[in-house]
């Protein structure tokens with residue numbers, strides 16, 4: 116049951132903070148009237164607001180989903196017993212955007228999950244660039260802690276305007292899958308592998324441009340920085356520039372040379388944003404546009420991607436809600452989400468894992484859209500398993516070979532059914548009843 120639109124929500128509180136920040140930066144100091152307005156706003160910001168029924172219910176729903184079987188919801192119950200006023204800000208810490216060393220982050224997937232858990236995160240999506248290779252490790256690490264992993268990936272794409280007026284905009288699409296992973300994992304894996312191969316060509320092109328700017332470097336050095344089997348990206352080129360002494364730090368490498376459209380920037384052979392959104396939809400994922408504030412023309416990109424099936428856009432950051440994008444999300448009836456985009460950079464200003472204050476109602480609406488999609492994906496995965504099992508004619512084994520499919524095996528072989536939804540387990544039992552399945 117969707118909460119009524121326009122109800123007093125957590126979102127309103129965030130808007131107040133944002134409005135206050137804008138008002139504080141306005142050059143109206145000394146004007147007694149505006150000072151009075153500011154004081155009223157500050158009072159409004161400080162006043163604890165009783166949570167709405169929808170928020171309390173949404174928080175309970177999200178916590179139960181995040182930590183089923185473990186009484187992680189107990190703090191919720193305790194607060195409820197102590198009176199609702201104790202639950203001043205009914206929220207569940209959620210991280211929907213973070214990178215591990217499997218792409219361009221610095222922490223291993225397990226270290227990232229541990230850090231998220233330390234920061235109180237209950238739902239964590241690993242969203243490495245163009246790979247899901249870190250997901251099995253993240254899920255394994257999460258078995259120790261009451262934290263729910265959403266298998267994710269951030270897919271590189273490009274938006275080409277249909278008219279010839281503008282230049283290409285790099286677009287990143289976040290894909291969120293259910294616990295059982297994508298339906299048709301091989302298809303997704305092939306697509307991602309194509310993008311990763313393109314990244315080597317792109318790194319090479321950036322190095323050619325840097326060479327023409329008197330900053331020669333070798334591709335093998337950049338690949339060494341990226342690590343074994345990791346497709347090189349801009350960050351790895353930037354690190355190589357720091358190592359070679361061409362710039363003082365990563366920030367300088369980006370602000371002078373590697374920024375979008377910069378003198379050493381190169382686009383890869385990325386697919387269109389529309390084709391990525393369609394692929395995510397076809398493989399049972401939720402498609403969300405990452406950091407639309409970085410786009411030259413967010414309205415045009417969002418309109419096109421919505422037509423392709425986009426489910427949501429990032430609107431929340433660690434510094435609050437971006438109101439212009441929130442309006443666009445309303446216009447196109449899209450989910451409003453967000454995450455820290457944590458990479459573990461050597462940068463004190465980088466927002467930490469779990470630092471984005473995503474309203475619990477936003478998480479609730481996300482799950483409302485995601486669960487039926489993930490459910491259909493599970494059905495498709497089981498259908499493909501039963502087909503394979505029938506093909507093997509009596510043999511009761513099956514194998515799904517691809518890094519995106521690995522965690523399907525992991526889930527199926529897991530005895531820890533409490534980590535899955537009761538409904539998911541039910542589907543599993545029903546669908547596997549006729550299949551003599553031996554987990555591997």
Ligand SMILES: [Zn+2]
Pocket residue numbers: 269287405406
């Ligand atoms: Zn991105």
Ligand SMILES: [Zn+2]
Pocket residue numbers: 212213214269405456
């Ligand atoms: Zn990212």
